[in-house]
Amino acid sequence: MKVIINEEECTGCEECVEAVDAVFAMTEDGELAKVKVDVVPPNLEDDVKEAADDCPAEAIIVED
Numbered sequence: 749m750k751v752i753i754n755e756e757e758c759t760g761c762e763e764c765v766e767a768v769d770a771v772f773a774m775t776e777d778g779e780l781a782k783v784k785v786d787v788v789p790p791n792l793e794d795d796v797k798e799a800a801d802d803c804p805a806e807a808i809i810v811e812d
């Protein structure tokens with residue numbers, strides 16, 4: 749499973765980073781979230797899906 753962040757929509761609220769810091773991080777300027785991994789580790793897939801559901805900007809896109 750892969751995950752990407754729509755930079756046009758992300759507001760930088762940091763919720764996804766707080767929820768799954770092994771996958772998401774803030775960019776250097778702290779304004780947006782970014783994805784740290786090429787492929788989501790299987791044990792974190794459910795957490796990433798939940799973070800996508802919870803993203804207030806609907807900016808997290810999960811790709812199977």
Ligand code: SF4
Nearest residue numbers: 758759761762764803
């Ligand atoms: S939860 Fe959504 S809006 Fe907030 S930082 Fe993550 S991707 Fe951006």
